[in-house]
Amino acid sequence: AQSVTQPDIHITVSEGASLELRCNYSYGATPYLFWYVQSPGQGLQLLLKYFSGDTLVQGIKGFEAEFKRSQSSFNLRKPSVHWSDAAEYFCAVGALGAGGTSYGKLTFGQGTILTVHP
Amino acid sequence: DTEVTQTPKHLVMGMTNKKSLKCEQHMGHRAMYWYKQKAKKPPELMFVYSYEKLSINESVPSRFSPECPNSSLLNLHLHALQPEDSALYLCASSQGRVDTQYFGPGTRLTVL
Numbered sequence: 001a002q003s004v005t006q007p008d009i010h011i012t013v014s015e016g017a018s019l020e021l022r023c024n025y026s027y028g029a030t031p032y033l034f035w036y037v038q039s040p041g042q043g044l045q046l047l048l049k050y051f052s053g054d055t056l057v058q059g060i061k062g063f064e065a066e067f068k069r070s071q072s073s074f075n076l077r078k079p080s081v082h083w084s085d086a087a088e089y090f091c092a093v094g095a096l097g098a099g100g101t102s103y104g105k106l107t108f109g110q111g112t113i114l115t116v117h118p
Numbered sequence: 119d120t121e122v123t124q125t126p127k128h129l130v131m132g133m134t135n136k137k138s139l140k141c142e143q144h145m146g147h148r149a150m151y152w153y154k155q156k157a158k159k160p161p162e163l164m165f166v167y168s169y170e171k172l173s174i175n176e177s178v179p180s181r182f183s184p185e186c187p188n189s190s191l192l193n194l195h196l197h198a199l200q201p202e203d204s205a206l207y208l209c210a211s212s213q214g215r216v217d218t219q220y221f222g223p224g225t226r227l228t229v230l
Contacts, residue, residue, distance in 0.1 A: 032216070043122075043208055044161070044221040090160055094216065105174065106219060108160035 002027035004093050006109035013081050014117045021076040021112050023091030033074045034092045034106070035065055044090065050074065061085070086116045121145075122222035124209050130228045133199060139225045141192040141209030149173075149215045150192040152184060153208040155224070161208055167192060168215050199229045 005024045013019055025031055032051045036044040048059025055067040065076045074091060091109040122143045131137050141150065149168045153161035166174035167186040181203075183195040192209055206226055210219040 034218070036221070041206070041224075041226065043124075043223040044210075046218060046220065049218055105163060105166070111158075111160055 004109035124222035147211035
């Protein structure tokens with residue numbers, strides 16, 4: 001079964017500082033990966049995705065993530081955080097090529113809450 | 119346009135009520151999903167529809183009944199819910215089942 005670990009439940013950074021949110025996944029098949037962001041009481045907004053190709057992917061709002069197969073990681077980064085980035089961030093993994101009932105099923109990590117200090 | 123709409127935004131219901139949640143997308147997506155999200159938890163998959171047919175039911179209690187009348191619409195019929203069913207219910211859609219899922223804003227459900 002696939003699983004996702006986001007080791008940091010809560011991260012606090014100062015505005016203008018750099019940010020890295022960690023995500024580790026576990027699945028035997030080829031994964032496809034997402035980062036979503038959620039503001040309180042809202043739906044999930046897609047930040048970026050990885051299916052194949054270049055392992056460094058660019059997303060919206062200045063975010064990027066790097067897929068490292070050897071480390072089973074897909075960490076999210078931003079060089080300079082803005083106060084509006086405060087939200088909860090979810091990493092999600094699905095399995096390419098999986099058949100049956102797992103086909104297309106996303107598994108989410110527990111989320112990382114980002115607080116931004118002025 | 120990657121918009122998924124959900125109505126109502128908020129819903130309060132008693133345990134004997136029958137209500138429905140509605141989800142709509144006009145992106146031509148052929149897969150649609152219902153998720154349940156409790157406070158401070160990640161979304162949990164409930165149902166997947168692919169080409170208007172139920173593909174995945176994650177052992178959801180029968181008091182939740184999904185319906186996909188056409189490729190743009192997804193309903194979730196609620197009956198005899200329990201207070202622990204109070205949560206944010208999210209709808210999502212994707213082009214195919216192995217594809218990016220786009221989420222709606224959710225319906226905040228409170229069961230009294």
